Amino acid sequence: MYAIIKNGGKQYKVHEGDYLNLDKMSLEPKSTIEISEVLAVNANGEMRVGTPFVAGAKVEAEVVVEGKDKKVITFKKRRRKDSKRKRGFRREFTRVKITKIAA
Numbered sequence: 845m846y847a848i849i850k851n852g853g854k855q856y857k858v859h860e861g862d863y864l865n866l867d868k869m870s871l872e873p874k875s876t877i878e879i880s881e882v883l884a885v886n887a888n889g890e891m892r893v894g895t896p897f898v899a900g901a902k903v904e905a906e907v908v909v910e911g912k913d914k915k916v917i918t919f920k921k922r923r924r925k926d927s928k929r930k931r932g933f934r935r936e937f938t939r940v941k942i943t944k945i946a947a
Contacts, residue, residue, distance in 0.1 A: 845888070847945045849903055850881040858903060858942045868936040871907045877940065879903040885947040892947065901947045905940040912936050 846859045852867035871877065882901040884893045892898050912934040921928040 845945055845947075846886050847882050847901065847903055847947075848884040849879050850883055851879060855883065858945070860942055860945055862942045863908065863939060864905070864942065865913075865937040865939050867938070868910060869907075869938045871910075871938060873907055873909055875907050876943070877905050877907065879905065885945065887945075887947045898947070901945075903942060904944040904946070905942050908939045908941055910936070910938050 846857060848855055848857050850856075856864055858864060869877070880897070880902045882894065882898045882903060883896065884891065885898050885901050886892075892901070894901070913936075915932045915934050918931045918933070919928070920930075
């Protein structure tokens with residue numbers, strides 16, 4: 845059984861027991877969240893696709909930890925003297941464990 849969920853403008857394919865890095869949600873570890881924006885569910889070989897969401901379907905997840913990704917460096921260099929720009933960015937995330945898919 846798997847589901848395709850929408851979170852933060854992105855889509856994720858999840859199974860029960862999967863770990864997933866979502867955009868930061870400022871939640872305490874060990875708390876549970878319920879994601880109701882389920883785009884599609886495959887249960888027992890039967891595929892249900894929503895318009896845009898599947899009615900009555902939800903995914904429950906447990907917050908594991910909040911953290912930051914590795915630094916991504918953006919570097920732009922132009923062909924003039926001292927014409928360059930370097931920036932770094934670390935995305936904050938919330939890691940969750942998918943505990944239940946209800947269809």
